[in-house]
Structure formats: structure tokens, C-alpha cells
Amino acid sequence: MSSNKTHHREKIAILFFLLFLAMTGLMGRLIFLMIFRSEHYGAMALDLHERERTIKAARGNIIDANGMVIATNRTVCTISVIHNQIRKADEVVAVLSRELGLQEDEVRKKVEKYSSREIIKTNVDKALGDQIRSYHLEGVKVDEDYKRYYPYDTLASTVLGFTGGDNQGIIGLEVKYEQYLKGLNGKILTMSDAAGIEIENAAEDRIEPVAGQDLYISLDVNIQRYCEQAAYQVMEKKGAKRVSIIVMNPQNGEIMAMVNAPEFNLNDPFTLTMDAGVPASDKEKQDLLNKMWRNPCINDTYEPGSTFKIVTAAAGLEAGAVKLDDNFSCPGFRVVEDRKIRCHKVGGHGSETFLQGMMNSCNPVLIDVGQRLGVDNYYKYFEQFGLKGKTGIDLPGEASTIMHKKEDMGLVELATVSFGQSFQITPMQLITTASAIINGGNRVTPHFGVKSVSTDGSSVNTFTYPVKEGILSPQTSETMRYILEQVVAEGSGKRAQVNGYRVGGKTATSEKLPRSLKKYISSFIGFAPADNPQVIALITIDEPQGIYYGGTIAAPVIADIFKNILPYLGIQPTEEKTVSAFRIYG
Structure with a gap:
């Protein structure tokens, strides 16, 4: 009997000891959590009771060369609900569905969903947001937000680009300069009780947003609008598929205008234009949208045709392979290996100098210059002029x-490249290379961005761009300006003449692939004043109907643009007559 009592006492003692250890451990853990982890769990508790809403930062404006705002913001509202704060769900559903034009079932699903916050609708007009706020519905939040707005709708749409629902840039300058334009979002912090209901009269913490920087660009609204008008006129007149125009300062690369007609509405970028076609599926619609948003001036390549003779001529002159008074003969074709390559003039130009060959846009003359250079030398200048890389434009x-790869380039390929066929470049690449050839030999980087400025003016970022100097000699550049002035004065570019101004340029009519379709791109590149170029412009007319020669339909458009924008830019006309076409220069 005594041994049993002793045995039970031992068990009780062990049990008490184990309980003591457990209590000691729990007390130790409690002390550790209360003293050493108090900040951590205090923060967790705070997070549990805090409600956070984002205050969108105002996106920076985009401002043209004259200080005109061409991309800005409109105040809109985001309507949302917090489930635990709603007391009259039926009333909330009825008001929101009626005011926002939504289905009651759609709104009810979000109102009855257990979540910290459900967005009912974004981009709500501010007046409507204020009206919803006036109902004082518990659990309904009306937060002001910003929506991108473009005052000129379609102006420079493929250049400016647009933003998505999150107000981030999608294409164009909007995405290229995102880091400067986007700003820094703020926050609103409110407290709620254990049930998630917002505590009345509780302190509200705000972290104010920081607005994005304004972007100043070289694009000139007035020049852009005039070029767009000219593009639409020739597109309608010639039944063309598309017309692109670039106007640039060849001395520093600042782009004054870039048109891709038809443009689209930046305030409604997800609606297809009438020209885009009718989609059969969502995927097809997205493909059509992507096509509509493309910028052919930089995204698409084409065979430049005779405008590229500028490059062949410059390379030949720079290498000493040809001089202005060198004599050539054009019977209407040139035989290279087993190929008979024709001139645009079937009967040929007969005997002519190199200068006259350029004025006549004679294929055989340029083929001969290319053959004199040879593949190695021609390829060297092709790379030296920067044609193998990209322009570096800020889009x-x-x-x-x-x-062609150099090792795959035979005499036939060399011949066709010499007058602008069998390879492809972008319009931007062509005008950039031509600028270097006429500006004294400096390859500039084409660009729109000039500077970004904070809203208070305290921070200014001035953008700089690379310049590759000496891609050809000033003497060759001067000779090329003279040649191209003669092309306009008495050659194939006569329709580009502007009364009172010295204009240089080159026409082109290139046949699209496959050749069997007989579709063409007509183009003209021109600059003024010819002796000191301040403006260079390129127009490409895609698939014009009827007469399609660049000298006939493209050159007059540039002449009309120059007639209007040269005085606007303060470039004064000169009384000096154009020098004779037969002067031997350089």
C-alpha cells in the first residue's frame, strides 16, 4: 500500500515538473514576443487595420518647339468599394449601376465580394465622380486619377504614342521617355477596426505624389499640321496606300515633323480606323491595331531607288573614282555579267557627263561609278556613312x-545597289545619311527629345546625342550640294523648285517586291537653302495610282511644304540665280 502511494507521488511530481517546464517555456516565449518582437507584430497589426489607396502622379506634359502642349492630363475618377464598410448594399448597387451605366449583376458581384477593395470603374469623368461622391454612400470611394489627353487628337500619333490603363507609355515618345514622364505615385492611409470598418475621425496619412517631368521636343505643331495636310491631299489625289513625310534640321538632327498618313486618334487608340480593315477575331484585331500603330518612317524598310544615288555619288567622289566632268555613255541599258540592266529612259541618254548623269538620274552612269569603286571600296563607304547600323533615333x-553580306555581293548586286535596288533601308536612315552628305560630312543622330523639366523648374535634363564627324570631306559635301541643286534647277527634280530659294534634291521611283505586281513607291528628298542647308525633307508615297514618278508627284509636295515653312522658320529668300548646270565644281 505504501509503495503504491509513493509511486503515485512520483507520477504527480513528474507531471508538475513537466507542467512547470511548459509554463516556463510559454512565459519565455511570451516575454520574447512582447519585448524583442513587439515592433514586428505591432507593424503587422497596423497593416491589418490600415487601408491603402494609391494617388496617381500626374504624368508630365509633352511640349512642342513653340511651347504648345501636345500631350497632357485630364482629371478622372476611380470608383471603388470596400465590402466591410458597406451598410446599404442594395442602395450602393442601385446608385453605381445607374450612374455608371453598368449592369446591376456586374456591380453586385463586386459589392458583395469579400476583399479589401474592389474597383468598380476607372477613367470616370470628374463631374460624374463628384456626383457619386455627393450621395455619401458608406463603403464607396471616389479617388481622383489622371487620364492622358491629346489636344490635337491624331497629330503625330505614331510619334507621340499613347498610354494604357495604368497610365504607362505603350508606343512612341510616351514609352521612350517613360522614366521622365511617369512621376511617382502617392498614397492615402486610413485606419479601420477589427471588422474592417473605417474608423471615423481617425487620422489620415497622405504621401503626396510627385508629378512627372515635362518633355520638350523639337517637333513643331505648325509644321507637322501642314505636312499632314499635304500628305492627306496627295494620298487622296493619288489613291495611295500610305504617305510618310519627315522634316529635319540636317545640321543637328532635330526632327520638326514626322507624318505617317493615315494617322490614328490618340484619344481613342484602340478603335481601328476605316483604312485598317474589319477584324474577324480578337487576334486579327490586335494584328490590325499593331499595324495601325506602326511608324513606317522607322519601323519599315523599303528599296529607296534613285534617292540612294546620292550615296553612290558621294562615295565615288570621295574615293576619287569619278569627277563631275567624266564622260559616260547611256544606250538605255548596261550589261553586267549575264544581266541586262535597263535605264528608266528606254532609248538612253546618249553621251553625258557625271553631273548630267545625276541630273538625268541615269542608272548606267551610277552602275559605272559603283563598278569603278568595286565591292570592297563600296562596302567600306556603305559602313563609313553609317548605313549598316541604326540611326539611334529616340523612338x-x-x-x-x-x-547583302559582303562575301555574297557580286558585280550584279553591286550594280543594283548603286542605283538603290536589291537592298532595303528605312526612310529615317536615308534622310539621316543624306543629311551627313550635305551638311559638311557630320553624321548627326535624329531625335525629338530636347530636354525634360520638373514641374517646379528646379530640375532640367538637357539631352545630348552622338555626332560622328568626318564621314566624308567638306569638299565632297560641297560638291554634292552643287550636284543636287542642279538636279532641281535643270534636272529630274524641276518640280521641287521654290521661287526665291535655292533647293537641292533627288527624285526616286522604286518598284516594290514582287516586281510582277507593278506597285511602286514614289519619293523625293530635298533640302534648302542649297548652299547652307537648314531643312531637309523626305516624302514617300506608297502605291500611288496612275502616274507614279517621284519627280512628277512627290517633288511638288516638298516644294509646297518648303514654300510655306521656309519663311515660317525665318529663312530668307535669295535673289541670287541658280548657277549653270554645266559649271565644273570641285
Whole structure:
């Protein structure tokens, strides 16, 4: 009996000891959590009771060369609900569905959903947001937000680009300069009780947003609008598929205008234009939208045709392979290996100098210059002029030149490249290279961005761009200006003449692939004043109907643009007559 009592006492003692250890451990853990982890769990508790709403930062404006705002913001509202704070769910559903034009079932699903916050609708007009706020519905939040707005609708749509629902840039300058434009979002912090109901009269913490910087660009609204008008006129007149125009300062690369007609509405970028077609599926619609948003000036390549003779001529002069008074003969074709390559003039130009060959846009003359240079030398200048790389323009998605590999380039390929066929470049690449050839030999980087400025003016970022100097000699550049002035004065570019101004340029009519379709791109590149170029412009007319020669339909458009924008830019006319076409220069 005594041994049993002793045995039970031992068990009780062990049990008490184990309980003591457990209590000691729990007390130790409690002390550890209360003293050493108090901040951590205090923060967790705070997070549990805090409600956070984002205050969107105002996106920076985009401002043109004259200080005109061409991309800005409109105040809109985001309507949302917090389930635990709603006391009259039926009333909330009825008001929101009626005011926002939504289905009651759609609104009710969000109102009855257990979540910290459900967004009912974004981009609500501010007046409507204020009206919803006036109902004082518990659990309904009306937060002011910003929506991108473009005052000129379609102006420079493929250049400016647009933003998505999150107000982030999608294409164009909007995405290229995102880091400067986007700003820094703020926050509103409110307290709620254990049930998630917002505590009345509780302190509200705000972290104010920081607005994005304003972007100043070289694009001039007045020049852009005039070029767009000219593009639409020739597109309608010639039944063309598309018309692109670039106007640039060849001395520093600042782009004054870039048109891709038809443009689209930046305030409604997800609605297809009438020209885009009718989609059969969502995927097809997205493909059509992507096509509508493309910027052919930088995204698409084409065979430049005779405008590229500028490059062949400059390379030949720079290498000493040809001089202005060198004599050539054009019977209407040139035989290279087993190929008979024709001139645009079937009967030929007969005997002519190199200068006259350029004025006549004679293929055989340029083929001969290319053959004199040879593949190695021609390829060297092709790379030296910067044609193998990209221009570095401050727009996304620039395409590269599509050119034969040097080892695959025979005499026939050399002949066709010499007058602008069998390879492809972008219009931007062509005008950039031509600028270097006429500006004294400096390859500039084409660009729109000039500077970004904070809203209070305290921070200014001035953008700089690379310049590759000496891609050809000033003497060759001067000779090329003279040649191209003669092309306009008495050659194939006569329709580009502007009364009182010295204009240089080159026409082109290139046949699209496949050749069997007989579709063409008509183009003209021109600059003024010819002796000291301040403006260079390129127009490409895609698939014009009827007469399609660049000298006939493209050159007059540039002449009309120059007639209007040269005085606007303060470039004074000169009384000096154009020098004779037969002067031997350089």
C-alpha cells in the first residue's frame, strides 16, 4: 500500500515538473514576443487595420518647339468599394449601376465580394465622380486619377504614342521617355477596426505624389499640321496606300515633323480606323491595331531607288573614282555579267557627263561609278556613312538596314545597289545619311527629345546625342550640294523648285517586291537653302495610282511644304540665280 502511494507521488511530481517546464517555456516565449518582437507584430497589426489607396502622379506634359502642349492630363475618377464598410448594399448597387451605366449583376458581384477593395470603374469623368461622391454612400470611394489627353487628337500619333490603363507609355515618345514622364505615385492611409470598418475621425496619412517631368521636343505643331495636310491631299489625289513625310534640321538632327498618313486618334487608340480593315477575331484585331500603330518612317524598310544615288555619288567622289566632268555613255541599258540592266529612259541618254548623269538620274552612269569603286571600296563607304547600323533615333522599334553580306555581293548586286535596288533601308536612315552628305560630312543622330523639366523648374535634363564627324570631306559635301541643286534647277527634280530659294534634291521611283505586281513607291528628298542647308525633307508615297514618278508627284509636295515653312522658320529668300548646270565644281 505504501509503495503504491509513493509511486503515485512520483507520477504527480513528474507531471508538475513537466507542467512547470511548459509554463516556463510559454512565459519565455511570451516575454520574447512582447519585448524583442513587439515592433514586428505591432507593424503587422497596423497593416491589418490600415487601408491603402494609391494617388496617381500626374504624368508630365509633352511640349512642342513653340511651347504648345501636345500631350497632357485630364482629371478622372476611380470608383471603388470596400465590402466591410458597406451598410446599404442594395442602395450602393442601385446608385453605381445607374450612374455608371453598368449592369446591376456586374456591380453586385463586386459589392458583395469579400476583399479589401474592389474597383468598380476607372477613367470616370470628374463631374460624374463628384456626383457619386455627393450621395455619401458608406463603403464607396471616389479617388481622383489622371487620364492622358491629346489636344490635337491624331497629330503625330505614331510619334507621340499613347498610354494604357495604368497610365504607362505603350508606343512612341510616351514609352521612350517613360522614366521622365511617369512621376511617382502617392498614397492615402486610413485606419479601420477589427471588422474592417473605417474608423471615423481617425487620422489620415497622405504621401503626396510627385508629378512627372515635362518633355520638350523639337517637333513643331505648325509644321507637322501642314505636312499632314499635304500628305492627306496627295494620298487622296493619288489613291495611295500610305504617305510618310519627315522634316529635319540636317545640321543637328532635330526632327520638326514626322507624318505617317493615315494617322490614328490618340484619344481613342484602340478603335481601328476605316483604312485598317474589319477584324474577324480578337487576334486579327490586335494584328490590325499593331499595324495601325506602326511608324513606317522607322519601323519599315523599303528599296529607296534613285534617292540612294546620292550615296553612290558621294562615295565615288570621295574615293576619287569619278569627277563631275567624266564622260559616260547611256544606250538605255548596261550589261553586267549575264544581266541586262535597263535605264528608266528606254532609248538612253546618249553621251553625258557625271553631273548630267545625276541630273538625268541615269542608272548606267551610277552602275559605272559603283563598278569603278568595286565591292570592297563600296562596302567600306556603305559602313563609313553609317548605313549598316541604326540611326539611334529616340523612338522604339527602329529597323535595321537589310543589305547583302559582303562575301555574297557580286558585280550584279553591286550594280543594283548603286542605283538603290536589291537592298532595303528605312526612310529615317536615308534622310539621316543624306543629311551627313550635305551638311559638311557630320553624321548627326535624329531625335525629338530636347530636354525634360520638373514641374517646379528646379530640375532640367538637357539631352545630348552622338555626332560622328568626318564621314566624308567638306569638299565632297560641297560638291554634292552643287550636284543636287542642279538636279532641281535643270534636272529630274524641276518640280521641287521654290521661287526665291535655292533647293537641292533627288527624285526616286522604286518598284516594290514582287516586281510582277507593278506597285511602286514614289519619293523625293530635298533640302534648302542649297548652299547652307537648314531643312531637309523626305516624302514617300506608297502605291500611288496612275502616274507614279517621284519627280512628277512627290517633288511638288516638298516644294509646297518648303514654300510655306521656309519663311515660317525665318529663312530668307535669295535673289541670287541658280548657277549653270554645266559649271565644273570641285
